[in-house]
Amino acid sequence: xxxxxxxxxSLKVQSRPQIERIERRxxxxxxxxxxxxxxxxxxxxxxxxxxxxxxxxxxxWNDRVQGWIFDPARLAPEFPESAITMPFPxxxxxxxxxxxAVDAASYKLELGGLVRDRKAWTLPELYAxxxxxxxxxxxxxVEGWSAIGKWSGVRFSDFLKRIGADLTAKYVGFKCAxxxxxxxxxxxALHPQTLLALRFADQVLPVPFGFPMKLRIxxxxxxxxxxxxxxxFVTNQYPGGxxxxxxxxxxxxx
Amino acid sequence: MLILVASGWRIYNASPLFGFKFPNDWTLGGWLAGxxxxxxxxxxxVALCGLVYxxxxxxxxxxxxxxxxVTPAALRRDVAAALxxxxxxADLRVYNAAQRAAYLGAIAIGIVLVxxxxxxxxxxxxxxxxxxxxxxxxxxxxxxxxxxxLVLFVIVHVVMAVLVPRTLPTMFTGxxxxxxxARSD
Numbered sequence: 001x002x003x004x005x006x007x008x009x010s011l012k013v014q015s016r017p018q019i020e021r022i023e024r025r026x027x028x029x030x031x032x033x034x035x036x037x038x039x040x041x042x043x044x045x046x047x048x049x050x051x052x053x054x055x056x057x058x059x060x061w062n063d064r065v066q067g068w069i070f071d072p073a074r075l076a077p078e079f080p081e082s083a084i085t086m087p088f089p090x091x092x093x094x095x096x097x098x099x100x101a102v103d104a105a106s107y108k109l110e111l112g113g114l115v116r117d118r119k120a121w122t123l124p125e126l127y128a129x130x131x132x133x134x135x136x137x138x139x140x141x142v143e144g145w146s147a148i149g150k151w152s153g154v155r156f157s158d159f160l161k162r163i164g165a166d167l168t169a170k171y172v173g174f175k176c177a178x179x180x181x182x183x184x185x186x187x188x189a190l191h192p193q194t195l196l197a198l199r200f201a202d203q204v205l206p207v208p209f210g211f212p213m214k215l216r217i218x219x220x221x222x223x224x225x226x227x228x229x230x231x232x233f234v235t236n237q238y239p240g241g242x243x244x245x246x247x248x249x250x251x252x253x254x
Numbered sequence: 255m256l257i258l259v260a261s262g263w264r265i266y267n268a269s270p271l272f273g274f275k276f277p278n279d280w281t282l283g284g285w286l287a288g289x290x291x292x293x294x295x296x297x298x299x300v301a302l303c304g305l306v307y308x309x310x311x312x313x314x315x316x317x318x319x320x321x322x323x324v325t326p327a328a329l330r331r332d333v334a335a336a337l338x339x340x341x342x343x344a345d346l347r348v349y350n351a352a353q354r355a356a357y358l359g360a361i362a363i364g365i366v367l368v369x370x371x372x373x374x375x376x377x378x379x380x381x382x383x384x385x386x387x388x389x390x391x392x393x394x395x396x397x398x399x400x401x402x403x404l405v406l407f408v409i410v411h412v413v414m415a416v417l418v419p420r421t422l423p424t425m426f427t428g429x430x431x432x433x434x435x436a437r438s439d
């Protein structure tokens with residue numbers, strides 16, 4: 001009896017490596033099934049609230065990193081006029097024929113937020129601002145395509161100083177005649193190539209391209225360049241934006 | 255990497271470089287903004303892993319020992335053997351010339367993907383880097399073709415591993431089981 005027990009024990013010891021191997025195999029197989037299950041439910045992984053939270057948090061992290069990478073003194077490349085893209089592509093969240101017709105005579109640019117002089121500006125007053133500068137730069141759309149165009153107008157930094165904006169504030173926000181809205185960081189607002197553009201291709205800004213005024217920012221993606229601006233405000237509260245609130249990265253700097 | 259490829263295809267679809275689009279079912283993100291969120295989140299993971307891998311590979315001499323040298327003659331011989339189905343990979347500790355070239359190529363493609371990705375993300379801040387690849391528009395093509403090459407590498411890699419399943423445990427554990435004749439089981 002004692003011998004028999006001893007034999008059983010020794011059998012157990014001998015087969016221990018095999019049992020371990022079988023267990024490991026089972027574990028690996030179960031791991032694989034779990035992975036397969038996760039893949040099967042792949043469609044819902046994207047929508048899960050926790051995943052969305054992580055993605056939005058990463059987008060905010062990317063805003064911060066882009067703020068660090070952004071060099072306020074680095075200029076976007078400028079091109080000869082021969083490089084200008086013709087015809088220049090139209091892009092908005094509506095068709096070209098739906099671009100808002102802003103009445104030039106009654107137009108007033110409203111100012112708000114952390115601004116000392118909040119007097120509204122008429123179009124002739126904006127056209128009379130000096131100095132007016134031009135740039136031939138590349139417009140890059142979030143979709144991937146790019147086009148080179150020529151914009152002219154007033155340096156936005158000059159305008160912000162002129163109206164007594166708080167240049168230490170975090171954000172500048174824009175409201176547009178087509179219900180579009182967006183906002184940018186102050187360092188980009190003060191960048192020497194950020195223009196309050198009144199002209200495009202040496203013409204008064206055409207309706208599809210933002211009449212009477214758009215903000216031209218060659219260091220940001222196209223959708224961060226608001227057209228048909230009717231109000232500008234300076235703030236420390238994050239204002240978001242039409243596309244940004246739907247998931248596009250807020251900073252979207254080039 | 256799968257996340258980057260699948261979301262990248264969705265981003266490609268928003269403004270295709272060529273006369274085709276990727277089927278939306280093969281993509282990740284649901285729409286352009288969602289795809290970009292995935293892409294710009296996963297890029298950190300892949301870039302960090304890549305950085306650790308390459309730094310370790312160079313610093314430890316792992317690349318030097320395992321991936322070099324690759325002579326053109328040996329490469330020609332091994333690729334020809336592979337196409338005839340006669341390439342041997344008997345000692346798992348030593349890569350043949352075809353493998354060495356493929357792995358070095360994959361590392362190089364990975365680096366090109368990161369650099370062209372940087373240019374696409376920040377064409378102004380990394381403008382001088384962009385000039386090496388034809389500025390923003392050129393970088394779009396570089397990024398696309400590097401993606402295609404890496405996907406091709408992965409497909410070949412997986413096919414080869416399936417053909418020689420003996421390599422699989424070693425790939426994951428890094429240990430080589432030397433076949434012994436005197437195994438009782």
